[in-house]
């Protein structure tokens with residue numbers, strides 16, 4: 011009988027992977043677990059080692075293969091911050107985890123807790139939804155010439171569809187009124203252009219939710235100045251990385267924010283701050299950021315009642331003025347406490363609600379169930395030209411054009427040369443600064459066609475003429491529409 015009771019108990023438990031991390035990690039994780047267990051979280055904990063010790067033991071990923079097995083089996087991962095050792099060669103565990111596990115959506119609620127946490131934006135309540143897998147974070151970088159290095163920005167339709175749909179579904183579930191998209195598609199018409207286009211397509215499916223798009227620079231300025239004008243903001247990876255920290259900071263403290271990294275199978279929950287090594291081992295750190303991550307985890311695993319209880323007790327504790335050193339302010343705060351005492355104060359408040367701050371209700375905050383991405387029918391793809399990139403240390407673009415024209419073949423002619431994107435031939439400006447990295451665009455003329463053998467002929471010809479061709483990019487039209495950028499000034 012006892013065996014079957016134990017079995018029943020195990021069945022209602024959700025097994026989660028926990029990594030206590032480095033620096034202040036173990037202290038804030040202990041405090042967080044103590045609070046959520048006291049609130050009745052039905053979780054079974056399986057602990058793994060990640061971070062500094064693992065890195066320094068020679069594992070450049072900061073995580074052992076056995077730990078991956080545990081994370082993948084349990085699917086839910088609560089992670090304290092880790093220290094990435096100084097010096098080259100160590101891979102960011104966060105980036106690797108997000109990408110290996112397909113954690114495409116990074117969700118960061120940033121809400122002011124005025125008047126208890128000092129902020130210039132007392133009514134701010136925004137959620138940043140950041141694409142988490144692609145963009146410049148593909149980490150594909152190359153040095154191509156003495157003077158030029160490149161990083162490939164990859165944006166995919168599935169990546170855009172998944173994150174934009176997540177943002178709208180999140181807004182719908184959380185009864186939020188507006189989703190804003192930030193991109194820089196006035197400059198990056200293909201990559202950010204696709205993100206914006208997908209945003210417009212998906213927004214149409216949610217007529218009840220207001221939608222808008224801002225160019226990132228002015229959007230970011232507006233967000234830093236008037237965050238009350240925004241609700242949910244969705245954006246590509248790099249912008250989201252930067253702006254989610256800005257948003258958290260202007261609520262009054264980055265130390266109070268948590269984040270969820272959601273995938274189709276697995277999810278990871280964490281604080282947004284680092285391991286604060288100087289504060290480690292002194293019972294000083296604020297566990298609130300990780301606790302916020304844990305609250306999102308409890309919602310995700312369907313324990314919304316426990317999440318709600320923890321969140322309201324936490325708000326009550328802040329409201330009472332029981333504050334760790336990082337948020338302690340003479341006048342507003344009543345009592346400066348350490349990590350353990352803060353956890354005890356939250357536990358003592360379980361079951362209570364804040365009276366000045368708004369109490370939360372998480373009845374509708376379960377994990378979102380999004381449809382799987384469906385690949386669209388392939389478009390008609392037509393090769394219409396090629397960009398040959400050349401390493402050349404000269405400075406006169408007319409001289410380079412004369413050299414490059416000598417490799418023309420099969421009626422495929424040089425149509426333009428750019429340097430760092432700006433057209434320098436024909437009709438360049440002598441004032442334009444040029445590096446040793448030149449893009450030579452070839453296109454067929456006089457009704458001629460271009461195929462891949464023609465590109466090989468061009469490259470062979472370049473080799474014969476001692477021209478250092480460093481890479482090519484094929485120019486395509488999809489369904490008759492040119493799908494590449496023009497030269498700036500073209």
Ligand code: NAD
Pocket residue numbers: 034038090091092093094095104265280281282283284285286287288289294295296297298299336
């Ligand atoms: P940090 O976030 O650790 O610290 C920034 C400042 O905030 C420090 O003054 C610190 O004392 C304070 N602080 C941060 N969290 C606090 C808390 N919970 N309570 C009280 N004060 C807190 O950033 P850093 O100093 O740039 O980085 C330290 C280490 O953390 C680095 O090794 C970095 O690689 C790592 N890091 C890890 C993560 C992660 O694992 N998710 C994220 C960021 C940084």
